[in-house]
Amino acid sequence: MTREEKANVIQDLTATLGTSSTIYLADISGLNASDTSNLRRACFKANVSLSVVKNTLLSKAMEASDKDFGELPELLKGEYFNNDF
Secondary structure, X not given: OOHHHHHHHHHHHHHHHHHOOOOOOOOOOOOOHHHHHHHHHHHHHOOOOOOOOOHHXXXXXXXXXXXXXXXXXXXXXXXXXXXXX
């Protein structure tokens, strides 16, 4: 992805964050293709927008947003591993 493409993604995410009343973050790295497709279908049926974005781009969009996301942008930076279920 070029710098220009990244800048466009950040701009789009910032706009989406600005108009969204609620956002949810999920780690779907453990899902197989079938489960991912089922999740996408369920979101579509529920009229829920589902976007898969790089953590760094989302973090930058949150920092550029007028909304206060607290410490969340910092948590999206670097590697994060958690065994809590």
